[in-house]
Amino acid sequence: MDYRAFENQYYIRLDKGEEIISALSSLCEKEGIKAASVQGIGGCEKATVGVFDMEDKTYLKEEIRAMLELISLTGNVTVYEDKPYLHLHASFAYHDENGSAQTLSGHLLEAVIGLTGEIVLTASDIPIGRKYIEDLGIRIWDFDRKSDESRV
Numbered sequence: 049m050d051y052r053a054f055e056n057q058y059y060i061r062l063d064k065g066e067e068i069i070s071a072l073s074s075l076c077e078k079e080g081i082k083a084a085s086v087q088g089i090g091g092c093e094k095a096t097v098g099v100f101d102m103e104d105k106t107y108l109k110e111e112i113r114a115m116l117e118l119i120s121l122t123g124n125v126t127v128y129e130d131k132p133y134l135h136l137h138a139s140f141a142y143h144d145e146n147g148s149a150q151t152l153s154g155h156l157l158e159a160v161i162g163l164t165g166e167i168v169l170t171a172s173d174i175p176i177g178r179k180y181i182e183d184l185g186i187r188i189w190d191f192d193r194k195s196d197e198s199r200v
Contacts, residue, residue: 051075056172062090062165067158068121069134072169076125076132082175086136086167088121093162095140097154105185112152115162116140123156125169128178128187 049071051060058079062071072086095116098107123136139153179190 049075053079056170058169058171060088060165060167060169062161062167064093064161064163066161066165068092068161068165068167069136069156069158072125072134072167073132075169076134079171081125081132081169081171082127083172084125085170086121086123086125086134088118088165088167090118090121090161090165090167091163092116092118092140092159092165094158094160095138095152095156096158097138097140097152098157099154100186102185107155107157109157110152110154111158112140112142114142116142116152116159118159118165119151121156121167124176125171126176126178126189133178133187 049062049066051058094113096109096111098109101108117140118138119141120139121136126133136156138156138159139151141149141151144150177190178187180187
């Protein structure tokens with residue numbers, strides 16, 4: 049990973065073999081980023097996305113290994129249990145075994161760069177926390193809690 053910061057924006061290049069979520073989490077820890085928006089594009093070799101099952105409160109996962117065009121990466125960074133918490137969604141384009149163009153989209157659980165990743169992270173000066181809502185099975189924004197007090 050290489051990056052440059054310009055005021056509150058970070059222009060990030062991820063390299064082959066780097067995993068997007070862990071790389072961005074490390075950057076946020078290093079730079080002390082506690083709230084940000086994320087957008088990006090690139091080329092991946094592996095991705096796992098999920099769609100949330102509201103009854104089971106788990107993600108229905110789909111993994112793919114192929115040349116994947118990361119056509120859209122969007123999401124945010126907040127704080128949960130005093131660590132960066134990334135909530136990202138992604139869309140990938142690829143060709144199936146018949147050569148037909150396909151897409152795969154959802155909540156990003158993992159993505160490994162196969163070519164390069166170009167990501168822009170826009171940081172905020174005001175931290176945003178998260179709190180767990182048991183009935184929903186998810187962590188939502190909590191504007192009143194900004195640090196480890198948002199634990200569950």
